[in-house]
Every structure is written in C-alpha cells, then in structure tokens.
Amino acid sequence: MLIVNGKTARPDPSQSRLSGKQASESKAFVFLNPNDKILKKKILIEMRMDAGRKYEYPKIFSALPARPTIQTEKNKEIEAIILGSTNKKTGQFDLSKYPVAEVNTPEMTIAVKTALTDYSFKTENLKIETRVENGQVNRNLLPTVKLEVLDTANLKISFLFKEQTKRFIAGRRLQFRVLDQIRGDSDWYTIKQTFVRVPQIDSVTYAREQCEIVGKGLDYIGQISTDGGKVWRPPLRVQSTTDGKAILIIKGVKDKKLLRIRLRDFPKMDGLEIKR
Numbered sequence: 001m002l003i004v005n006g007k008t009a010r011p012d013p014s015q016s017r018l019s020g021k022q023a024s025e026s027k028a029f030v031f032l033n034p035n036d037k038i039l040k041k042k043i044l045i046e047m048r049m050d051a052g053r054k055y056e057y058p059k060i061f062s063a064l065p066a067r068p069t070i071q072t073e074k075n076k077e078i079e080a081i082i083l084g085s086t087n088k089k090t091g092q093f094d095l096s097k098y099p100v101a102e103v104n105t106p107e108m109t110i111a112v113k114t115a116l117t118d119y120s121f122k123t124e125n126l127k128i129e130t131r132v133e134n135g136q137v138n139r140n141l142l143p144t145v146k147l148e149v150l151d152t153a154n155l156k157i158s159f160l161f162k163e164q165t166k167r168f169i170a171g172r173r174l175q176f177r178v179l180d181q182i183r184g185d186s187d188w189y190t191i192k193q194t195f196v197r198v199p200q201i202d203s204v205t206y207a208r209e210q211c212e213i214v215g216k217g218l219d220y221i222g223q224i225s226t227d228g229g230k231v232w233r234p235p236l237r238v239q240s241t242t243d244g245k246a247i248l249i250i251k252g253v254k255d256k257k258l259l260r261i262r263l264r265d266f267p268k269m270d271g272l273e274i275k276r
Contacts, residue, residue: 002029003046007036038063068178068186069115079192080108080159092201093272100266101193103166110191112155112178119183120152127179128157133172133190141165143174159191169195171265196220196265202245204256204274211250211259213274218246222264226253229260229271 002009012028043061048054072078082101101108114121128145131137143159150156159174173194178186199217223232239247253259260271 001048003048004029004031005038005040005044008032065118065183066116067184068119068180070178070186070189071113071115072189073192076187076189077192078110078112078189080110082193083107083109083158092275093198094275095196095198095272098266098269099192099194100196100263103170103195103197105161105195107158107160108174108191108193109156109158112157114153114155121149121155122152123147123149125180125182126155127181128176129179129185130159130174130176131188132169133175135168135172137168141168145176170197171195194266196263198263201274206253206256209251209253211253211256213248213250214241214245216245218248220264221248221261222267223262224250225260225262225271226250226258228258232262232271235261 009029009031012030041063043063045057045059045061046054047057070078079099080101082105126147126149128147130142130145132142141162141164143161143165146158146160148156148158155178157176159176161169171194174191175188176191177188180186197217197220199215199220201213201215203212203214205212205214218235218238221235224235225232235248236250239249241247250259257273259274261274262269262271
C-alpha cells in the first residue's frame, strides 16, 4: 500500500495516464478516496507492508501542476446538448427520459468547466482529441471538433458529425480528452448519450390479437413485450416489401396499450410505446 502525504493510494489498473515507454517503466497510482488531492508543493511517500512494516522513501518530491481536469457527473460522464436533430419526443417514440441521441444527429455541444483552482483555459494551448467508446475508428471518420474559450474557467466544445459516422457509432458513445501543451493531457471523458438507430413507423394495424407494423428500420427493434414490459422476447423476422419498406407481425397482442419495444442500440430501457 502506498501513502502519499498521508493519503492512501493504489495502483491504477488501467494505466490510462501513461503511454509508450513511460507505461512499461512506470506505474500510476490513484487515491482510494477520489476526493483526495495533493495540496502541498512537496510530496512524501511511504510504503506500508505486511506485519505492520513500513518504509519511508528518503527523497522528497516536488509536485508538478495538475493535468487538465473538468467537472463531470459520476464515471466521468458529461451530458451534451443535441443541435439540429429531431426532438427526442416525437409522435412515434418518447426518448426524452433516456440518455440517447439519434445516429443522424448533425451536431452536439458540451459546456466544460475546470475543476482546478490553478488552471486557466487558453485557446493557444488547447486541442480536443476524440474516440469512440470500445472501438478503433479511423481519425478521418471522427467528428470535427470546434472549441471556444468562454473565459479562463469555462470552455465550449462542439462536435460536428459526418455522414460516414452513422456506420460505426450506433450503440456506442463518444469520448474526448483535453490536450494542453503546457499542462499535459486530461483523462478521457465520456459524453453521456448513446447513439441509437430509431425505426420509422408508417402504420400500425391491430386485428384478432395480432399487430402489423409497417415502416423502415424495423430491424432496429431489439425486443418486444405484449404485457407492458413484464416479459420480453426477441422480435420475429422482419419481412421486406417491394417498395423498400418492411413488415413486422406480432402475435398475442391482447391490449395494444401494453405493446412495448426496446431498441437494439440501447436495451437498458423500460420500453417504448408505439403511438402511431
């Protein structure tokens, strides 16, 4: 166990703060209490071992200025504002209660505030790097980033999505980090919304405990419930039509008000009611 200025620290299993040769020759530690901070300019290190043994490292280290750190929700997530897209509450599905964004979203923006008292955002020092969660995507296909320093503590970041982005971003989230040529690179942060593909429903017909749905993108439906979300099952095979649309037939629908669907790209939902 490592004690840094009296605060307990543990090895960082992700080693995300290190790269290249530094990652193979060094080890990163993080405080057990995420609220602990190094507030002094000098750092004392102590190792505590079994049987109550301890070793105080004789060298005193100087603390370097902290890397960029921003205020976020838990798990380093930050919610974005969706621009230029259809409203999450449409005539067909109400997505407003879920942290999702449609894959055809052209732009999203976030407001970033530093969590440090000794740090200032300066345009000439900053770049924003992006990546797709759990994926390796060519940088040319990642969204274009625009940043604007509002003041020394606040930054506005906009992400403009390309048409090619739709092919790989469904079911995943966008991540970013702040690169400061003076203070170093921040941790990776995650934009809270998951990108989803949403079916377009043209018509819904009920007859004899059977529901027929006609539209486009019906393959994006991951699960179906006919009892208001108590029991879920995979959808039946979608049938293509000659006019480029699709038909999905659901049997056992005793009450149309209890029909619910879940999206493949975001199955962690109570269920969406088809309102058409």
